[in-house]
Amino acid sequence: MRNILIELIYDGSGFHGWQKQNNARSVQEEVENALSRITGETVSVTGSSRTDAGVHALSYILNFYTNSEIPAEKFAPALSAQLNPQEIVAVRSEEVDGEFSARFSNDGKRYVYKIHNSRQRNPFLEKYSWYVPYVLDIEEMKKASKFFEGTHDFKGFMAVGGSQQTTVRTIRCCEVYQEGDEIFIEVEADAFLYNMVRIITGTLVYVGCGKISASDMSDIIQSGERERAGMTAPPQGLYLKKVILK
Amino acid sequence: MRNILIELIYDGSGFHGWQKQNNARSVQEEVENALSRITGETVSVTGSSRTDAGVHALSYILNFYTNSEIPAEKFAPALSAQLNPQEIVAVRSEEVDGEFSARFSNDGKRYVYKIHNSRQRNPFLEKYSWYVPYVLDIEEMKKASKFFEGTHDFKGFMAVGGSQQTTVRTIRCCEVYQEGDEIFIEVEADAFLYNMVRIITGTLVYVGCGKISASDMSDIIQSGERERAGMTAPPQGLYLKKVILK
Numbered sequence: 001m002r003n004i005l006i007e008l009i010y011d012g013s014g015f016h017g018w019q020k021q022n023n024a025r026s027v028q029e030e031v032e033n034a035l036s037r038i039t040g041e042t043v044s045v046t047g048s049s050r051t052d053a054g055v056h057a058l059s060y061i062l063n064f065y066t067n068s069e070i071p072a073e074k075f076a077p078a079l080s081a082q083l084n085p086q087e088i089v090a091v092r093s094e095e096v097d098g099e100f101s102a103r104f105s106n107d108g109k110r111y112v113y114k115i116h117n118s119r120q121r122n123p124f125l126e127k128y129s130w131y132v133p134y135v136l137d138i139e140e141m142k143k144a145s146k147f148f149e150g151t152h153d154f155k156g157f158m159a160v161g162g163s164q165q166t167t168v169r170t171i172r173c174c175e176v177y178q179e180g181d182e183i184f185i186e187v188e189a190d191a192f193l194y195n196m197v198r199i200i201t202g203t204l205v206y207v208g209c210g211k212i213s214a215s216d217m218s219d220i221i222q223s224g225e226r227e228r229a230g231m232t233a234p235p236q237g238l239y240l241k242k243v244i245l246k
Numbered sequence: 247m248r249n250i251l252i253e254l255i256y257d258g259s260g261f262h263g264w265q266k267q268n269n270a271r272s273v274q275e276e277v278e279n280a281l282s283r284i285t286g287e288t289v290s291v292t293g294s295s296r297t298d299a300g301v302h303a304l305s306y307i308l309n310f311y312t313n314s315e316i317p318a319e320k321f322a323p324a325l326s327a328q329l330n331p332q333e334i335v336a337v338r339s340e341e342v343d344g345e346f347s348a349r350f351s352n353d354g355k356r357y358v359y360k361i362h363n364s365r366q367r368n369p370f371l372e373k374y375s376w377y378v379p380y381v382l383d384i385e386e387m388k389k390a391s392k393f394f395e396g397t398h399d400f401k402g403f404m405a406v407g408g409s410q411q412t413t414v415r416t417i418r419c420c421e422v423y424q425e426g427d428e429i430f431i432e433v434e435a436d437a438f439l440y441n442m443v444r445i446i447t448g449t450l451v452y453v454g455c456g457k458i459s460a461s462d463m464s465d466i467i468q469s470g471e472r473e474r475a476g477m478t479a480p481p482q483g484l485y486l487k488k489v490i491l492k
Contacts, residue, residue: 123335
């Protein structure tokens with residue numbers, strides 16, 4: 001069988017996340033149904049990450065096996081034609097090695113979190129960012145973000161429900177930057193714990209508000225205590241930006 | 247009675263336009279219902295323009311009369327609290343002269359039209375721009391846009407159904423500019439005919455594709471023939487950007 005990789009962009013607003021589930025719309029199910037119609041087979045896809053309800057993807061990678069003889073590069077336009085472009089667009093497809101798995105054959109991921117920091121809400125940003133009305137000290141947030149970089153036990157930056165064997169992860173970079181009234185937090189790591197970027201974001205916003213001091217960050221991370229970190233930022237500001245393929 | 251002005255931002259995606267109508271959601275109805283709850287009166291509002299289904303507003307002005315003693319500046323936050331911030335946000339309210347009418351007391355309006363010009367669709371832009379996959383010649387579009395400026399009879403740039411006495415309008419500026427893969431067409435005029443900005447946009451896109459030559463623009467405008475202009479661009483790329491108050 002051929003192994004096909006597809007890259008997607010999706011707006012997660014209308015989905016209960018990537019993963020297929022009963023009685024709720026998922027990106028996976030939309031894509032599997034469309035690929036099944038295209039190939040005439042029952043297609044199961046493997047995704048690079050299990051994004052939560054409301055989380056978006058600027059670049060999502062999946063793969064699936066098929067006996068179809070459709071040229072590999074035609075799967076992306078064929079898939080896009082079957083989907084609502086307001087929700088999911090397939091931007092690229094190619095044939096890959098039989099061993100390739102979108103879940104395992106990656107060397108890390110990069111997420112970006114968008115905060116709308118303004119005195120006024122903006123309807124165009126509500127589904128695509130976290131609205132934070134308080135004045136945030138960006139310089140303190142930048143200082144604090146650097147403590148996340150490196151290899152640490154991120155036990156305190158994980159929601160309950162994760163089932164991983166170790167909570168040690170390596171954050172390659174954690175950057176805070178501002179464009180107009182939007183603040184971005186961009187994090188690249190070898191792998192992520194459940195809700196990790198959203199808890200890092202919530203913690204950095206607490207730093208920006210003065211609720212947590214940047215100089216305490218090292219202690220907070222080392223403590224491994226969830227309650228010392230900040231709140232979990234809401235899902236609609238989070239975007240999977242890049243899957244770093246091996 | 248007091249006369250209160252309110253400025254709104256709204257995402258028109260979920261509405262059948264500004265104007266109240268039977269069996270369809272309108273911005274006007276949402277706002278009137280909310281203001282009626284706030285004041286305990288039956289509120290009728292006057293809007294600055296009758297935006298079509300799917301058209302957005304970055305700054306919309308309305309006014310209404312009330313006996314309520316709520317301080318004028320409190321109406322905006324009170325109204326926002328009653329509305330879904332993903333759709334409508336009230337950004338400002340103030341008491342104005344009894345004679346003021348959002349419909350008549352303005353000296354023109356500015357619209358901006360957003361085109362997404364790329365080989366790839368983007369789900370985040372689908373409801374907020376017109377997707378044009380063809381390569382567009384921006385320099386030709388800029389040249390052509392200048393012919394719209396000034397006082398002309400814009401009979402050829404109007405959808406049937408307008409009920410105005412004259413089709414002469416003065417366009418103060420018509421600018422085409424690009425930011426990444428987005429092209430903006432910004433038009434300010436003393437007043438607009440029905441679908442005028444959308445037909446100007448469709449015509450400029452035809453110029454960008456080479457279907458219409460910039461050097462024919464003067465003739466096309468003077469002819470007054472709708473069929474010589476371009477298509478009517480779809481509503482979701484259009485934004486009311488500013489109402490110029492007298």
